[in-house]
Amino acid sequence: MDPINKPDRGAEPVAADVGGSDVVGGDVDAAAGTRPPARSRRSVGPGRILVLVYGIFAVAAGARAGVQIVMKFDEAPVAYTLSAVAALIYLANAYFLSRESRSSWRAAWAMCIVELVGVVVVGAASYIVPEEFPDATVWSHFGSGYGMIPLVLPILGLLWLRRTRPR
Structure with missing residues (x-):
């Protein structure tokens, strides 16, 4: 042919x-x-930027947590473990936000909620019991070490998911 x-x-x-x-x-x-x-409605325009930022944060938080866990885990095990958990959540959300299915939409929604709760709880705890956080995490002090992006990112994610909700 x-x-x-x-x-x-x-x-x-x-x-x-x-x-x-x-x-x-x-x-x-x-x-x-x-x-x-x-093409996925969620992974175009602002959605593409969200997926990119989540991917960057997954790599940044994961690399940082990996080095800290290998090199000095005994200094701040809670902080380093929380950074690793944050990296996994960022990675999962990058994946789910790039998919079009209803189940991916639900999973992304759940990941954004878990992330937002994590940032708020860890952020507050890092001020209330600073001795538990001798070294910073991605979420400590509400993500101030990362320009507050960890606090804003799940909110933007939820707003984008609300806009692109499957019908």
């Missing part, structure tokens, strides 16, 4: 009106009768 007229393997077939007046499904490759696969 001519490679120019070959449909894209990832494309979906599209129903077209035989009379040529309407096409169901948006942009269509007229020769092949297909359209490109749909």
Whole structure:
């Protein structure tokens, strides 16, 4: 078959009106009768930025926690463990925010809630019982060491998820 007229393997077939007046499904490759696969509404525009920031925070918090756990875990085990947990939550949220399914939406919502509760509880505890936090975590002092982004990020995530809620 001519490679120019070959449909894209990832494309979906599209129903077209035989009379040529309407096409169901948006942009269509007229020769092949297909359209490109749909993109996740959650992972475009501001959603793409959220996924990127969550990915960066997963790497940053994970690398920091990994080094601290290996090199000096006995100095601040609670703080270093909390940083590792934060990194896992960031990683999970980057994944779930990039997916389109209802179950991913629910999981991302749950991760944002857990993250927000974690930031608030750890942030408050780092002021109330500072002796438990001899070294900073991602969430200590409400994320002040990271420009308060850990406090703002789950709120932005929840707002974005509310806007892109599956129907």
